[in-house]
Amino acid sequence: MTNPLLSQTLTNGFAVPHFDRIAPEHVGPAIAALTAKLDDELARVERAPGDTVRAVVDALVDLTEPLARAWGTVSHLMGVKNSDALRAAHKDAQPLVVTAFMKVAQSAPLYAALVRVQESKEFASASTTERRIIEKRLRDAKLAGVGLTGDARARFNQLEHELSELSTTFSNHVLDATKAFALDLTNDDDVAGLPSSVKAQLAQAARLAGNDTATAEKGPWRVTLDFPSYSAFMRHGQNRAHRRALYLAYVTRASSGELDNGPLIDGILARRKEQAQLLGFDDYAALSLSTKMAGSVAAVDALLDELATKSTGRAREEEAELDALAKEGVPGVPAGSTVEPWDTELLAERLRERAFAFSDEDTRPYLPLPRVLDGLFALIHELFGVRVVETKGLVPVWNDDVRFYRVVDARGDDVAGFYLDPYARPADKRGGAWMDDCVARRRREGEARARVPVAYLVCNGTPPVGDTPSLMSFREVETLFHEFGHGLQHMLTTVDEVDASGINGVEWDAVELPSQFMENFCYDDATLIGMSGHHETGEKLPRALFEKIVAARTFRAAAMMLRQLNFARLDLALHTTYVPGSSTTVWDVAERVAKQTLVRQPPKENRFLASFTHIFAGGYAAGYYSYKWAEVLAADAFGAFEEAGLSNVVARREVGARFRDTILAKGGSAHPLEVFRAFRGRAPETTALLRQSGLLPKAA
Ligand code: ZN
Numbered sequence: 001m002t003n004p005l006l007s008q009t010l011t012n013g014f015a016v017p018h019f020d021r022i023a024p025e026h027v028g029p030a031i032a033a034l035t036a037k038l039d040d041e042l043a044r045v046e047r048a049p050g051d052t053v054r055a056v057v058d059a060l061v062d063l064t065e066p067l068a069r070a071w072g073t074v075s076h077l078m079g080v081k082n083s084d085a086l087r088a089a090h091k092d093a094q095p096l097v098v099t100a101f102m103k104v105a106q107s108a109p110l111y112a113a114l115v116r117v118q119e120s121k122e123f124a125s126a127s128t129t130e131r132r133i134i135e136k137r138l139r140d141a142k143l144a145g146v147g148l149t150g151d152a153r154a155r156f157n158q159l160e161h162e163l164s165e166l167s168t169t170f171s172n173h174v175l176d177a178t179k180a181f182a183l184d185l186t187n188d189d190d191v192a193g194l195p196s197s198v199k200a201q202l203a204q205a206a207r208l209a210g211n212d213t214a215t216a217e218k219g220p221w222r223v224t225l226d227f228p229s230y231s232a233f234m235r236h237g238q239n240r241a242h243r244r245a246l247y248l249a250y251v252t253r254a255s256s257g258e259l260d261n262g263p264l265i266d267g268i269l270a271r272r273k274e275q276a277q278l279l280g281f282d283d284y285a286a287l288s289l290s291t292k293m294a295g296s297v298a299a300v301d302a303l304l305d306e307l308a309t310k311s312t313g314r315a316r317e318e319e320a321e322l323d324a325l326a327k328e329g330v331p332g333v334p335a336g337s338t339v340e341p342w343d344t345e346l347l348a349e350r351l352r353e354r355a356f357a358f359s360d361e362d363t364r365p366y367l368p369l370p371r372v373l374d375g376l377f378a379l380i381h382e383l384f385g386v387r388v389v390e391t392k393g394l395v396p397v398w399n400d401d402v403r404f405y406r407v408v409d410a411r412g413d414d415v416a417g418f419y420l421d422p423y424a425r426p427a428d429k430r431g432g433a434w435m436d437d438c439v440a441r442r443r444r445e446g447e448a449r450a451r452v453p454v455a456y457l458v459c460n461g462t463p464p465v466g467d468t469p470s471l472m473s474f475r476e477v478e479t480l481f482h483e484f485g486h487g488l489q490h491m492l493t494t495v496d497e498v499d500a501s502g503i504n505g506v507e508w509d510a511v512e513l514p515s516q517f518m519e520n521f522c523y524d525d526a527t528l529i530g531m532s533g534h535h536e537t538g539e540k541l542p543r544a545l546f547e548k549i550v551a552a553r554t555f556r557a558a559a560m561m562l563r564q565l566n567f568a569r570l571d572l573a574l575h576t577t578y579v580p581g582s583s584t585t586v587w588d589v590a591e592r593v594a595k596q597t598l599v600r601q602p603p604k605e606n607r608f609l610a611s612f613t614h615i616f617a618g619g620y621a622a623g624y625y626s627y628k629w630a631e632v633l634a635a636d637a638f639g640a641f642e643e644a645g646l647s648n649v650v651a652r653r654e655v656g657a658r659f660r661d662t663i664l665a666k667g668g669s670a671h672p673l674e675v676f677r678a679f680r681g682r683a684p685e686t687t688a689l690l691r692q693s694g695l696l697p698k699a700a
Helices: 024-047 053-080 084-105 108-119 121-125 128-143 150-180 196-208 227-236 240-251 262-278 284-289 297-328 344-356 360-366 369-384 474-491 513-523 525-531 543-552 557-574 586-597 626-644 649-669 672-680 687-692
Strands: 182-185 221-224 387-391 403-408 414-423 434-439 454-461
Touching (some): 024 084, 024 108, 053 108, 084 150, 108 121, 108 128, 150 262, 196 360, 227 240, 227 454, 262 586, 284 297, 297 626, 360 543, 369 387, 369 474, 369 525, 434 474, 474 513, 513 525, 513 649, 525 543, 557 626, 649 672
Antiparallel strands (some): 387 403, 403 414
16 A cells, blocks of 8 residues: 555545545655655756756756655644644654755755856746746755855754754644643632633533533533633633633743743744854844845834834723723722733723623624635635635545535636635644645646645634534634635636745735735625624624624724734844843843833733744744734735725726736735735835724725
């Protein structure tokens, strides 16, 4: 029997992994075989890399794609079907993979071949896409150390290995620390204030933990640090002592004992700095910005400063409102209190209810997942002209909750496919939500049909309870739209070259454009009300409730803005001026940046950096600002729909088609500023984002 990780056979037309057969024991042999094969092929390609732009690019993709795809499958399973056996297999295989990719990236003959085609006569007449691909490949080779020799090269490579291991450990620590904590509650006092849907959720968690008799009404209830569980308790739980315990557990995850990420943070930052300096950069931020749309730390600082200046005044007012409410007192925060960090979520939720008289729990019954999906798919069809079709048994999946959908064009041909893994599954699935590349679109010269792209869409929504479908909070709906936006860019690409198809080759700080763009539709009445339907009565989301949702969008928007700016500035500070191992610690830097940015300071105990996986285990190092950068682009892009008139069906279809043909279709085949201009007719502006956040007066 062949190793399923090595099998390249199509399943009903889709080049997807054989999730029904892949097991941890396949990882080692598959990666060993693929890295050995890559070694052989590398030698061959180095001797004869081809001499046209297309031939060189194809040879390079062919060289690494089999390993990249198998490793992509393993990484995906680490996120959605984690187990001790898989982790061990991943850990053993990782060094082989890192070495193999480094060898290719640092190959002098391949680099020479790229330089040769760049200097050839043909290059000037090559397509923009091909030129950009060659230039990026050259740049990436330099950043991978192709110009380093001798000791410098050896040291660089050693750092690379250590960094990838440190990141994996960092991320595992966070996962383990999140899993290690649970608050088991038995008395009514413990769960006072919790809506019944939350109690049902907590009882289900208790049953999963072996407490077979747990019920929503009588308990016992289990609260975990899994985000939906944690956040529900922080917003509604009136037991202040429990909130305090939960808060402290959450913000100190992976910051002590066996799972302490503290030392890893310094280790990671020191190695990044050293790598950057080996490549001739002052610091890691300069290296990071050299590949991004923003281009320089100064350009990022300018944007962050502008947004901070325009948000701070309003943020002070927002915090004063919390202080006033704490003085007055609410169930769970006695009158005369000063606001503690474990009070802010609850107080904010009460203020929200007071100002808008609704909570997340009010919207849930109207937003069952199946209806939300139907609405989302109808919108996609209207705007972008493609239909989404659910399938059963068409391709294998990794869990029974996972579904696979085909995306078809007007003729019924497959344009793309995607998996949707909708629910939280703390036992073996990472928290958060994400979109990832399963299969990238590719069409070789002479091929009639392109390989169909496939996306992974992973959310951590509230699972169904008994016969009740998954009832989504408005925020969960927004998250789904967000990830779907990423998915659209991956799936509706028309680029044939893997290096630039879908999200590939898109500058990191422009990647969140389509995702944040899609979130805007959740605030469009026709879309949200249209797709709603009470799970028992079918009744639409009441208009008054919709209007409250829209009003709530700017609720504490300035505080949220400052929170993101704080993360972004801290990330940059750690990757520019911070000196690892010096007497100033990362916690000191966190405190200094918070003082500079936030209106309300986090408590001394706060160690959130120890679980800041975005910058220590994800791709956001010296790039967290990208969220804000892309938000400016996304709000401005959505502005085009607002200007055309959201209720004007003809106009919005036309703008939708333009969005599809530029931002979604072109992906990484041109500079993001150029793609943005093609859609919007001008460079991006911050006005739309500030207005959307309620920080500018409404347009006349
Ligand atoms: Zn995103």
